[in-house]
Amino acid sequence: MTTSVETRGGTTEGRGLRGVGTIGLLLIVFGAIMFVAGVGTWVVVADQLAAEKITVAEDAARFAGATVDTPWEAYAQADVINKHAMEGSGGKTYAELDRDDPARATVMNASFLRASLFTSVVAFGVAFMAAALGVGFILTGWAFRRVARRADVV
Numbered sequence: 001m002t003t004s005v006e007t008r009g010g011t012t013e014g015r016g017l018r019g020v021g022t023i024g025l026l027l028i029v030f031g032a033i034m035f036v037a038g039v040g041t042w043v044v045v046a047d048q049l050a051a052e053k054i055t056v057a058e059d060a061a062r063f064a065g066a067t068v069d070t071p072w073e074a075y076a077q078a079d080v081i082n083k084h085a086m087e088g089s090g091g092k093t094y095a096e097l098d099r100d101d102p103a104r105a106t107v108m109n110a111s112f113l114r115a116s117l118f119t120s121v122v123a124f125g126v127a128f129m130a131a132a133l134g135v136g137f138i139l140t141g142w143a144f145r146r147v148a149r150r151a152d153v154v
Contacts, residue, residue: 017151024144029146031137039129049074056080068117071124078117085110 046069054068060080063073086092089103094111097104 014047017148020144020151024141024148026139027141027144029141031134031141033134034130035134035139038134039128041127041130042124045120045127046070049120057084059083071121074117074120074124078114078121081110081114081117103142106134 050067050069052068054077056063056068056073056077057080060065060076063076067081068071068074068077085107089097089101089107091102092107094104094107097107
């Protein structure tokens, strides 16, 4: 099936859809790159966390005893670190403790550890988003290519 478009100089077969196929191909390529980058980032972050040999504390609400290598386990460990820090400081945060309070160094270290774990949670989220967007771009590109193919302009 071809489409005819009236122009001043006559008809042009499918000229209006010629770029759609190219855009579709570019979306597919870009989507594949994003998908691979997202999955690769997820794997690298998981491997790096696993290499640290962090285990979720036994008194954690979830994932007790598991090696931290997923965003859920990282979040669970960060949560239990906060619980322990608050117990050790009498419920005070680092900013609320006096400068000479002996618990201040422990609460500070707990805060740093939590921030690092939360950074990995964010990295997992960005990796997932990149992979999901990659799939979306691939599907959109595929749809564009089908439209262009139906018009016989690819």
